[in-house]
Amino acid sequence: MGLFTKDIRNMDDLFIHQLKDVYYAEKRIVGTLPKMIDKTASPELKQDFETHLDQTKNHVKRVEQVFELHGVAAGTVMCPAIDGIIKEAEEIAGDVDNKNVLDAALIAAAQAVEHYEITRYGTLIAWAKELGADDCVDLLDQNLEEEKEADEKLTNLAEGSVNRAAA
Amino acid sequence: MGLFTKDIRNMDDLFIHQLKDVYYAEKRIVGTLPKMIDKTASPELKQDFETHLDQTKNHVKRVEQVFELHGVAAGTVMCPAIDGIIKEAEEIAGDVDNKNVLDAALIAAAQAVEHYEITRYGTLIAWAKELGADDCVDLLDQNLEEEKEADEKLTNLAEGSVNRAAA
Numbered sequence: 001m002g003l004f005t006k007d008i009r010n011m012d013d014l015f016i017h018q019l020k021d022v023y024y025a026e027k028r029i030v031g032t033l034p035k036m037i038d039k040t041a042s043p044e045l046k047q048d049f050e051t052h053l054d055q056t057k058n059h060v061k062r063v064e065q066v067f068e069l070h071g072v073a074a075g076t077v078m079c080p081a082i083d084g085i086i087k088e089a090e091e092i093a094g095d096v097d098n099k100n101v102l103d104a105a106l107i108a109a110a111q112a113v114e115h116y117e118i119t120r121y122g123t124l125i126a127w128a129k130e131l132g133a134d135d136c137v138d139l140l141d142q143n144l145e146e147e148k149e150a151d152e153k154l155t156n157l158a159e160g161s162v163n164r165a166a167a
Numbered sequence: 168m169g170l171f172t173k174d175i176r177n178m179d180d181l182f183i184h185q186l187k188d189v190y191y192a193e194k195r196i197v198g199t200l201p202k203m204i205d206k207t208a209s210p211e212l213k214q215d216f217e218t219h220l221d222q223t224k225n226h227v228k229r230v231e232q233v234f235e236l237h238g239v240a241a242g243t244v245m246c247p248a249i250d251g252i253i254k255e256a257e258e259i260a261g262d263v264d265n266k267n268v269l270d271a272a273l274i275a276a277a278q279a280v281e282h283y284e285i286t287r288y289g290t291l292i293a294w295a296k297e298l299g300a301d302d303c304v305d306l307l308d309q310n311l312e313e314e315k316e317a318d319e320k321l322t323n324l325a326e327g328s329v330n331r332a333a334a
Contacts, residue, residue, distance in 0.1 A: 006264035011334045014268055017259070018275065080258070081279060084251020091247070092184070097173035101181055108185065108290040112248060115286040116279065119318075123275040126326055130334040151286075159293055167178045167297040 015127045016072055022120045023063045024076035029056050029113060032086050036106055041099035042162055045107065052110075052150050059146070062139045069135045085112050100166040107158045114151040121147060182294045183239055189287045190230045191243035196223050196280060199253050203273055208266035209329055212274065219277075219317050226313070229306045236302045252279050267333040274325045281318040288314060 008014050033053040040046045067074040089109030096102040121144035128136045175181050200220040207213045234241040256276030263269040288311035295303045 006262060008259070008263045008268065008272070009265060011268055011271065011330070014263065014272055014333075017262070021255075080251040080254040081248075082251070084247040084249070084254075085283075087247040087251075088188075092175070095173060095184070096175045096181065098176060101175065101178055104178065104294070105175070105181055108286075111286045111290065112283065115282040116252075119275075119278045119282040122322070123278065123325075126322075126330055127271070130330040155289070155293075158290075163178070163293055163297040166181075 025082040104166040192249040271333040
């Protein structure tokens with residue numbers, strides 16, 4: 001978006017901008033999760049990531065439905081936030097040798113991704129309600145709930161086995 | 168950290184690395200919040216941000232205490248995640264003209280920052296427990312709780328008045 005123009009004039013523009021941001025983020029995550037799956041040692045963690053990859057592909061489709069319901073073409077904007085979160089995940093993964101410690105680091109990285117999505121969907125839902133776009137709320141809420149569940153599953157896996165194996 | 172070396176060999180190294188990451192993040196937030204305060208139109212939001220700036224300065228001190236308790240020198244590592252989140256906040260702020268819409272965008276940006284910290288402190292606490300660093304847990308937990316409260320206050324403010332004024 002514009003360095004020299006003020007492209008966002010109202011809440012609807014802001015909502016669409018944020019939707020494009022999350023659309024970009026979900027697509028980047030679809031591209032990144034397979035690399036994380038490859039690096040994972042714990043079979044449960046691998047399974048968790050694989051399940052979440054399927055969910056994420058579905059999130060992309062739901063966001064596309066929201067664009068359609070809202071009457072705008074699906075599109076992306078640059079999202080330095082998710083780029084930075086993923087860059088940090090890749091850097092830390094490259095820095096760890098021990099497989100069990102790497103699993104702990106990968107969980108932390110994935111949870112940073114989940115939390116980014118949780119905050120963005122939370123915001124989108126609040127804005128959609130304010131705009132009276134109730135048809136969009138339900139789809140966004142399904143994505144939000146799955147992100148929260150994914151985050152919780154990772155916490156349980158970290159605290160239940162992965163961190164212990166690493167320590 | 169090393170592109171060609173594997174600097175993180177165990178959970179203690181990983182914990183310290185993550186602590187340096189959050190130390191960098193807190194310091195960047197101390198530098199960024201005043202700019203957000205300047206841009207805010209809503210007096211309640213301005214007040215919220217000012218309170219959180221004071222809290223954030225205190226978070227920096229608590230993280231320094233954790234370094235000390237853990238017997239390592241305070242230091243930072245590059246944190247592309249928080250850099251990206253803040254870059255995105257600055258870009259969106261530059262894109263919005265209407266003051267009320269800008270407030271809604273600033274809340275969303277601040278909540279993305281809060282969620283980054285929430286996930287990092289959650290991870291640090293779990294790792295500190297696993298490492299038996301119980302003395303660090305309490306300090307990290309105080310920061311975590313304040314981040315969660317800050318996030319909740321922003322949600323209430325957004326849904327209570329700011330989004331309505333913007334819509």
